[in-house]
Amino acid sequence: MFEIIRKKELNPTVTLMEINAPLVAKKAQPGQFIILRVDEEGERIPLTVADYDRENGTVTIIFQVVGATTEKLNHLNEGDCLCDFVGPLGKETETEGLKKVAVVGGGVGCAIAYPIAKKLHEIGCEVHTISGFRNKDLVILEDEFKAVSDKFILTTDDGSAGEKCVVTEPLKRLLDSGEKYDCVITIGPLIMMKFVCLTTKPYGVKTIASMNPIMVDGTGMCGGCRLTVGGKTVFACVDGPDFDGHEIDFDEAMARSSTYKDFERKAHEDTCNLFKKEVK
C-alpha cells in the first residue's frame, strides 16, 4: 500500500499529493510517469511525476479532477493509502546539453512542466516559461516557476491574471524578437500543444511535446496509447511520453483521447452522486 504523506489543494480543481513510494522515488526523473489504482476495483490511470524526494522516498503527483478516478483520488486524505502505484514509466525528458529553452505549460500541464523547468535551471540552462490558464483562480505554481525561470510570462484566457491571451502569442513574440531556443518543451492540453508546435514550426525550433494518452498497463503491452509520429505508430508508454511535436499527428491523438468520453462522463457523474457532490 502506498500512503498519502501530504495533500494540498493547489486550486479548486487541482490537487497535489505526496505519496510514499520509495522504489519509484529512487529512480524517477522529470518527464516520467506512474500508474496508480485508487482501490481494488479501480481503473489504472497514468499521471506524470511532478516531483520526487529520494531521501524520504516520496513521489509527488498533481492531478486535475476530471473523471471518476481522479474524483475518488481527491476524496482521499493524508494517511490514506493507494492500492497500487507503479513506476517510473516511460523515458525521462532529455535535458542534456540544453543551453536555452522555452517551457510552455497549460493548465494542470504546468505541474509536469515545472520539474522539467527546475531541472533545466539546475543544470545551468536559461529557462523562459510561459504558463497559461483559463482564469486567475486556476493559476498554479507561479512562485515556483518564477524561482527557476529567467523569464516568466503568465497568461489567462479572460485576462484576470497576467496577459489576456493564449500561450502561443507570447511564444511568437519571443521568437520574433530573436530569441534563439535550443528547444521548446510543451506540456498541456492536446489542442494547446498542437498550436505551440504550429507556432514554432516556421522558426525551425525543435519542439518536444509530452503526450498523455489513454493507457492500461504502461509497459508496452496493450498498445492503447499508440500515436502516429512521423508517419509511424509508436507507443507513448515506452517510446515516449516525449515526442518531436512537429511530427505528431495531433488530430488523431485528439480523436483517440475521446474514445471513452461518454463512459467517463457518466462514471464521473455516478461518482459525484456517490459523494453527494454537484458535477462541475
Place this chain on the structure above:
Amino acid sequence: MANMSLEKNPMPSQDPVERSRNFREVALGYSEEQAIDEAKRCLNCKNKPCVSGCPVKIYIPEFISKVAEGDFEGAYEIISVSSSLPAVCGRVCPQESQCESKCVRGIKGESVAIGRLERFVADWHNQNSKNSARKPSSNGHKVAVIGSGPAGLTCAGDLAKKGYEVTVFEALHLAGGVLVYGIPEFRLPKSIVQKEIEGLKALGVNIQTNVVIGKTITIDELVSEYGFEAVFIGSGAGLPKFMNIPGENLKGVYSANEFLTRINLMKAYKEDGNTPIQRGKKVAVVGGGNVAMDAARCARRLGAEVTIVYRRTEKELPARLEEVEHAKEEGIVFKLLSSPLSIKDNGEGWVGSMVCQAMKLSEPDDGGRARPVPIEGETFEIETDAVIMALGTSPNPLIKSTTEGLETQKWGGIVADESGLTSRVGIYAGGDAVTGAATVILAMGAGKTSAAAIDEYIKNKNNN
C-alpha cells in the same frame, strides 16, 4: 477390467446459447463417477508414450490409476511432483497435440481424456483437501523471478520446494501474467489462478506486484544491491503487433492484448466495472490463434455479432480445435481466406467498416506450406464498429534495453541455451520471453528446467 469404450466421456458444458451471454466457465468438469469411468480407459502401458508428450513429464498412467481407484488426493500428489499448476494446465494445455496425441487408445478411437482427468484431480484437491503446502526450511539462498506468468510461477514453485528464498516481481497489480490478463474467465476462472498462487505463497514464495524490472529495479541491481544469487526472466511476450494498414488508429481498433486486458484483468465486462470498453454491435477479429478465439468469444459475450477474419483456410487455423469449435457453437462467423487492407471511418472518427482482400492458397512451397496469395481484383467490405487485432506478440524490450550483455535475437527473444542460461552468468530465461508467443505448458516446462539449472548453479558456486 479396463473400460474399452472407444470414446472419451464427454465434458459436461454450459449450453452454447446460454454461455454466449455470460462469462462463467464453459466446461463444467467431470463428476467423480465420470472421472473413475474415464480413468479406467487407461491401459497403463509399460512404455508410457503419453509422458513423452508432456513438456513437464507428469507421471500420467500413475496418476490415472489412482483416479481409477478413487484415490483422488493420491492422484494429486503424483501430479504435483511434476506440475505446479495442474488446475490451470488441465484447462488450457493443448493435450490433443501433446500427451493425448501419443495415447495408444487414440490409434483406434479417442485417446484417454488426460487433460480432463488432470483438471478433475486438481479441482477435487482444491475443493476437498485440507493438506496445504508448507514452507520448507530455507537454504539461505535468494533467487529473483521476473514475471508471474506460467514460466515464472513454475520456476518459483520448484525453487521454493528446494528451500530457496524466492521473490517474484510482477509489473501489473495482480500476479498471474497471461493467466489473468489474457485467458478469459470462461476458459480459466481467475479464482483458480488465485488458488494456485496462494499455494505458492504457502511454500514461502514472496510476490512483489507493481515492480517493473528494467524501470523500478534493474537486473543488475537485483544482483548487486538486493543480493539475489540468480535471476530467472519469465517476462513473456507482451508487445502487440499491428498490421500498419490505413485506419488502424481509428477509435474502436484494439490490440487483442488491450481488449482482453480490459476485460479479464480490469473486469470491464461487469456492468459496474470502473474500466471502460467499447461494446461493439459488430466486431471483426483479425487472426486465427487462441488469442483471436478468446477475443472473439469475449466480444460475443459483450453482445456483439462477431466475425473472425483469417487469411488462410480453416485447416491452417493455429488455434486449438476445441477453441474453434466452441467459438462456432457460440455463433462466431469465420471469414476465411481474407486479409484486411484498410479500416474505414464511420464519419465520426470511429470504425465503420473494414476492406478486405480475398486470398487463395498457393501451391505448397519447398517446406510444404501453402502461402496465402491475393486474388487479383477481388476485394470486399465488411461492416463493423470495432476491430480487434490478434496478430501475435513479441517480447518486451524493457529488460533487454536495461541489462548490459544480455543477448537477444533480432526479433527480440532472449538468447538462452537448453537449461535457460542466457549470455549472462547466473541469469536464466524461459517461456515466451525466449521462444516468442507459445503455450502455457511450454512456458512451465522452461520454468521447470531453469529451476533445476539454477539449483545446480548455486550449489556448484557455493561448493567451489
